Amino acid sequence: MIQVEKNNEQLIKLANKYGTPLYIYDTCKIKKQYQKMLYAFKNIKKNFLINYACKANTNLNILKFLQKLGSGLDTVSIQEIEIGLKAGFLQNKIIYTPNCVSINEIKKAVELGVKINLDNISILEQFGEYFPNYSIGIRINPHIMAGSNPKISVGHIDSKFGISYYQIPHIKKIIRNTRINIDGLHMHTGSDILDIKSFLDGAKILFQIALDFPDINYIDLGSGFKVPYTKGDRKTDLSCLSKIIIQEFNNFCKNYNKNKKDKDITLIFEPGKFLVSESGYFLVSVNVIKHTMSTVFAGVDSGFNHFIRPMFYDAYHNIENISNPSGCFRYYTVVGYICESDTFGFNRKIAEIHEGDVLCIKNAGAYCFSMSSNYNSRYRPSEVMIINGKDFLIRKRETMKDLLQNIVEIPI
Numbered sequence: 500m501i502q503v504e505k506n507n508e509q510l511i512k513l514a515n516k517y518g519t520p521l522y523i524y525d526t527c528k529i530k531k532q533y534q535k536m537l538y539a540f541k542n543i544k545k546n547f548l549i550n551y552a553c554k555a556n557t558n559l560n561i562l563k564f565l566q567k568l569g570s571g572l573d574t575v576s577i578q579e580i581e582i583g584l585k586a587g588f589l590q591n592k593i594i595y596t597p598n599c600v601s602i603n604e605i606k607k608a609v610e611l612g613v614k615i616n617l618d619n620i621s622i623l624e625q626f627g628e629y630f631p632n633y634s635i636g637i638r639i640n641p642h643i644m645a646g647s648n649p650k651i652s653v654g655h656i657d658s659k660f661g662i663s664y665y666q667i668p669h670i671k672k673i674i675r676n677t678r679i680n681i682d683g684l685h686m687h688t689g690s691d692i693l694d695i696k697s698f699l700d701g702a703k704i705l706f707q708i709a710l711d712f713p714d715i716n717y718i719d720l721g722s723g724f725k726v727p728y729t730k731g732d733r734k735t736d737l738s739c740l741s742k743i744i745i746q747e748f749n750n751f752c753k754n755y756n757k758n759k760k761d762k763d764i765t766l767i768f769e770p771g772k773f774l775v776s777e778s779g780y781f782l783v784s785v786n787v788i789k790h791t792m793s794t795v796f797a798g799v800d801s802g803f804n805h806f807i808r809p810m811f812y813d814a815y816h817n818i819e820n821i822s823n824p825s826g827c828f829r830y831y832t833v834v835g836y837i838c839e840s841d842t843f844g845f846n847r848k849i850a851e852i853h854e855g856d857v858l859c860i861k862n863a864g865a866y867c868f869s870m871s872s873n874y875n876s877r878y879r880p881s882e883v884m885i886i887n888g889k890d891f892l893i894r895k896r897e898t899m900k901d902l903l904q905n906i907v908e909i910p911i
């Protein structure tokens with residue numbers, strides 16, 4: 500099996516074959532990550548589920564690949580559900596955990612027959628009136644501040660996500676009023692969480708709350724696993740985390756079943772970034788080298804229209820010059836071609852860059868293409884998937900036809 504990671508030549512070949520800017524996903528890495536997580540939780544194999552959070556990368560082929568591996572799907576919009584069904588996920592393997600969507604969209608999710616986690620009292624009450632017989636999960640806000648950036652910290656006390664655990668009495672009142680059946684509890688506290696304690700604190704809160712609900716089938720602990728962005732960068736310690744979580748989960752199951760009939764409760768995680776981030780490579784070509792008073796800029800044929808994480812989240816993505824990997828290192832600020840500040844990396848030590856070189860931006864599998872746009876009327880890049888070392892085009896580069904497709908031209 501060819502390992503893209505160690506093979507600049509293969510990447511250059513793909514850049515020549517498909518042109519730049521270009522996204523490449525190595526399925527070998529996705530499979531490895533999936534198996535790593537399964538292995539960490541092998542002791543609860545029977546009742547353990549990995550639901551791929553597909554907002555990280557919604558290419559249909561990525562979904563199909565994960566479906567074949569046995570994954571379930573975590574979705575946040577009705578469109579993601581539809582893509583998931585098209586990719587072959589069964590209804591009962593899809594969970595829909597939306598935020599601030601209308602009751603009408605939720606009604607559509609009921610029609611599609613997927614599992615639903617609701618995250619606010621208002622919709623829960625309405626849902627109970629419409630569908631008293633449709634079992635529902637609740638997204639709990641455990642009031643935990645976690646995550647590397649405020650934009651992706653979603654479980655703190657002032658967050659718009661989840662129902663506060665102080666509002667459990669209100670949830671119970673809705674159950675009494677509408678006879679709705681709560682069969683799952685969910686939390687998701689953010690992304691890039693390094694601190695295992697955050698997971699654990701949240702999990703303990705959920706296990707505690709679950710004792711109060713007699714019909715629980717699943718506990719969904721969300722995600723936020725941190726992956727390394729550079730050599731030696733830290734990541735969530737999965738084996739340590741799984742040990743503690745398994746212990747807490749087993750204790751909970753014992754407690755839960757004390758007064759009730761024996762019941763298999765499923766533990767769910769819904770990783771996005773963990774599964775696909777490191778599988779991705781974003782290749783761009785250098786258009787211009789430009790010197791200013793203090794800086795050498797490398798200007799590339801892309802920008803935050805294709806890859807917004809460095810600009811939006813201050814995310815650090817490694818950048819390598821794969822055209823000249825053995826060149827001597829120089830300092831560059833790598834910028835895009837968008838007419839606005841769009842810096843991929845400030846003051847980076849990169850092997851000497853010449854105009855025309857191809858740069859490779861790492862960790863490009865999650866929240867990269869899926870957050871891209873047509874700003875500056877640029878086409879979105881094509882995507883290539885590598886399966887057992889072979890490359891397959893999985894999305895064509897856009898054309899002017901795509902840009903104008905929905906424009907309605909009126910006589911002016």
Ligand SMILES: *Cc1c(COP(=O)(O)O)cnc(C)c1O
Nearest residue numbers: 552687690722723769770771772
């Ligand atoms: C985004 C999201 C995830 C995935 O988060 P990652 O940090 O990519 O693993 C999981 N669950 C929900 C509800 C989400 O919104």
